Amino acid sequence: MENNNRKAWLYLLPAGIFLAVFMIYPLIDVFIYSIEEGFNFASQTSQGTGLFNFSYILHDPYFLQAVRNTALCVVITVPISTGLSLLIAFGLSSIKPLRNLFQTIYFLPYVTNTLAVGLVFMILFKKTAYTDGMVNLLLQAFGSPTVDFIDGPYWAKMMVLCIYVIWIVMPFKILILTSALASVDQNYYNAAKVDGTRGWRIFWRITLPMISPTVFYLIITGFIGAFKEYSDAVALFGTDLNAAKMNTIVGYIYDMLYGNGGGYPSYASAAAILLFFIILTITVINLLVSRRHVYY
Amino acid sequence: MKVTIENLTKKFPGRGRKDPETIAVNDFDFEIPSGELVGLLGPSGCGKSTTLLMICGLLQPTEGRILFDEEDVTNVPPEERGVGLVFQNYALYPHMTVEENIMFPLGNLRGKDKLSKEEMRSRARQAASLVQIDTLLDRRPKELSGGQQQRVAIARALVKMPRVLLMDEPLSNLDARLRLQTRVEIRRIQRETGITTIFVTHDQEEAMSISDTIVVMEAGVVQQIGRPQDVYDDPHNLFVAKFLGTPPINVFEGSLKDGKILIGDSEVFEIKDLAPDPAAHLYEGPDAGRTAKQAEESAGAALRRDGVKKGPGRLAKDAGSIPVWVGIRPEGFFLDEEGPLVCSLKGVEVMGRDVTVVSTHPAFQGETIRTIIDAQSGVDTTKSEVRYRVRPGKIFVFAKDSGERLYGAGE
Numbered sequence: 001m002e003n004n005n006r007k008a009w010l011y012l013l014p015a016g017i018f019l020a021v022f023m024i025y026p027l028i029d030v031f032i033y034s035i036e037e038g039f040n041f042a043s044q045t046s047q048g049t050g051l052f053n054f055s056y057i058l059h060d061p062y063f064l065q066a067v068r069n070t071a072l073c074v075v076i077t078v079p080i081s082t083g084l085s086l087l088i089a090f091g092l093s094s095i096k097p098l099r100n101l102f103q104t105i106y107f108l109p110y111v112t113n114t115l116a117v118g119l120v121f122m123i124l125f126k127k128t129a130y131t132d133g134m135v136n137l138l139l140q141a142f143g144s145p146t147v148d149f150i151d152g153p154y155w156a157k158m159m160v161l162c163i164y165v166i167w168i169v170m171p172f173k174i175l176i177l178t179s180a181l182a183s184v185d186q187n188y189y190n191a192a193k194v195d196g197t198r199g200w201r202i203f204w205r206i207t208l209p210m211i212s213p214t215v216f217y218l219i220i221t222g223f224i225g226a227f228k229e230y231s232d233a234v235a236l237f238g239t240d241l242n243a244a245k246m247n248t249i250v251g252y253i254y255d256m257l258y259g260n261g262g263g264y265p266s267y268a269s270a271a272a273i274l275l276f277f278i279i280l281t282i283t284v285i286n287l288l289v290s291r292r293h294v295y296y
Numbered sequence: 297m298k299v300t301i302e303n304l305t306k307k308f309p310g311r312g313r314k315d316p317e318t319i320a321v322n323d324f325d326f327e328i329p330s331g332e333l334v335g336l337l338g339p340s341g342c343g344k345s346t347t348l349l350m351i352c353g354l355l356q357p358t359e360g361r362i363l364f365d366e367e368d369v370t371n372v373p374p375e376e377r378g379v380g381l382v383f384q385n386y387a388l389y390p391h392m393t394v395e396e397n398i399m400f401p402l403g404n405l406r407g408k409d410k411l412s413k414e415e416m417r418s419r420a421r422q423a424a425s426l427v428q429i430d431t432l433l434d435r436r437p438k439e440l441s442g443g444q445q446q447r448v449a450i451a452r453a454l455v456k457m458p459r460v461l462l463m464d465e466p467l468s469n470l471d472a473r474l475r476l477q478t479r480v481e482i483r484r485i486q487r488e489t490g491i492t493t494i495f496v497t498h499d500q501e502e503a504m505s506i507s508d509t510i511v512v513m514e515a516g517v518v519q520q521i522g523r524p525q526d527v528y529d530d531p532h533n534l535f536v537a538k539f540l541g542t543p544p545i546n547v548f549e550g551s552l553k554d555g556k557i558l559i560g561d562s563e564v565f566e567i568k569d570l571a572p573d574p575a576a577h578l579y580e581g582p583d584a585g586r587t588a589k590q591a592e593e594s595a596g597a598a599l600r601r602d603g604v605k606k607g608p609g610r611l612a613k614d615a616g617s618i619p620v621w622v623g624i625r626p627e628g629f630f631l632d633e634e635g636p637l638v639c640s641l642k643g644v645e646v647m648g649r650d651v652t653v654v655s656t657h658p659a660f661q662g663e664t665i666r667t668i669i670d671a672q673s674g675v676d677t678t679k680s681e682v683r684y685r686v687r688p689g690k691i692f693v694f695a696k697d698s699g700e701r702l703y704g705a706g707e
């Protein structure tokens with residue numbers, strides 16, 4: 001037994017070393033950076049330790065803007081994308097003809113490059129000297145005033161970002177939900193049918209509880225993904241997100257490290273630590289809620 | 297509720313041009329009297345589950361009609377037929393408690409049938425106490441044993457007071473002991489409720505033990521319908537004879553000549569005693585206790601049914617020797633030093649009440665001949681051979697090509 005234990009540790013060692021060097025050490029390092037005040041990257045010296053970095057970023061309007069943007073994005077995109085995916089997956093599993101075709105179409109955004117999708121959104125939404133963008137043309141057709149979605153009012157930009165995020169995360173969710181729906185034993189539906197159960201009742205009382213583990217998995221990963229939102233905002237609004245007032249927390253961290261010459265690893269680390277705790281809290285809440293509603 | 301099935305046929309289309317369509321059920325005709333327990337019996341793939349699903353309404357027949365009493369329900373959707381279905385894997389909703397599971401069908405009722413929560417609860421409790429699970433109402437299916445889950449499934453099927461109860465392999469997921477217990481239980485519940493019940497099984501013992509009537513099916517075709525004992529004593533063809541009975545019937549390659557049944561060159565039986573064997577009730581076989589009168593009745597019924605077609609008269613006239621299959625029930629042998637059937641002895645299995653003698657014979661179809669002999673008669677295990685005489689009524693002759701029975705059951 002003792003011998004076996006030693007062997008087990010030996011086998012785990014390669015993975016352990018990699019984890020230690022590339023995960024655990026940097027994590028500790030980030031934490032140390034975040035409490036070192038006035039850290040100078042070039043000389044590797046600091047003026048002391050404390051919580052000044054946290055205080056600084058919490059008073060930084062750019063950070064607060066980033067937090068607000070991220071939170072809005074999370075609150076809007078996660079429920080809508082999950083709900084829509086559920087609807088589409090349910091629809092897909094109820095039809096027989098053309099199911100594969102639709103499945104492929106819905107999956108396309110997943111295999112498309114973010115920046116390419118950004119270009120498509122530009123064509124849809126951006127106002128240029130030559131055209132107002134397709135969405136604006138549509139709006140005009142209905143007689144409503146045009147809006148500059150990319151360089152215009154905040155709500156318009158936020159809307160475009162949310163649509164973009166929802167659109168890009170849905171394929172994966174649809175894929176997972178379709179397979180979850182397919183794995184529900186047909187006998188449950190037969191039993192419900194013999195008992196004369198109506199469609200909605202079947203969905204709420206049988207289908208949804210049966211796939212609840214998958215739904216909660218998607219909600220939790222959806223939250224985490226949305227909190228780490230960055231590249232989509234860049235694809236839409238360019239790299240100077242602060243100027244566009246569309247920065248996100250991850251974008252803020254990146255800017256602190258590299259943007260405009262960068263060189264503020266302490267602030268970046270403090271922001272990263274804050275983001276970590278926000279995600280941790282939300283995930284714990286999610287898990288607590290799911291424990292009450294998931295039956296497996 | 298009387299259930300009538302007329303010319304029921306189900307064809308499944310083939311997959312593509314080269315794959316022919318499958319005829320799962322072929323021209324099934326049957327009338328189930330009200331309040332009976334009927335077992336659909338057959339090997340897997342014989343169409344018995346398809347038949348059940350058509351009666352239930354989950355499958356639409358290709359041809360034919362299904363009637364409940366006089367009402368044609370062929371095109372009625374399952375929920376309006378008033379059937380209860382117990383699934384092979386029970387299909388209990390894992391996220392609901394036992395009580396919620398049993399109440400679920402009641403929650404579907406609408407309009408004038410709508411029940412209050414209290415009524416639903418009391419109906420569920422009633423159904424639960426019928427199957428004796430009243431103490432488990434707050435558990436989830438995962439926390440129940442297989443047998444308990446089975447009962448919940450039956451309670452859920454019974455709670456809406458169905459006109460017909462259908463069960464798909466109700467016992468196949470239970471272990472051997474529980475199976476015995478549960479089949480008695482199913483019989484009791486069926487008797488208590490008086491609901492016409494149809495169940496599907498591939499286990500002949502299960503079907504024989506609890507059914508009022510069994511329907512033996514193979515390859516979508518009904519082979520024989522009758523009371524379990526009658527079907528056993530009077531199988532219409534080789535398939536039915538082989539399918540019923542444990543140990544199974546012993547089949548030999550033999551021939552029929554001048555009213556005599558030959559296995560190899562030895563003459564094992566002479567077809568002369570048309571009257572039922574008066575000694576049929578005397579031996580201590582598995583169906584001991586069956587009176588001579590009953591035996592006479594069933595033999596008489598067989599004669600009336602088969603009439604001239606299979607009468608021994610026709611056989612007697614056949615001068616030449618016809619090759620046939622000879623089937624002898626395991627309990628149809630008795631030891632006789634001078635017996636015509638000489639088998640080489642392989643061993644003896646003691647079962648207590650009786651012994652199973654394992655032997656071989658060159659004309660035998662299969663591995664070993666298994667015969668059941670009264671424990672008292674004693675087999676000399678030092679010998680290398682065992683000689684048998686055959687009991688009348690336990691030997692059957694089947695046509696080589698069609699498997700149809702030519703002689704047997706006291707004809």
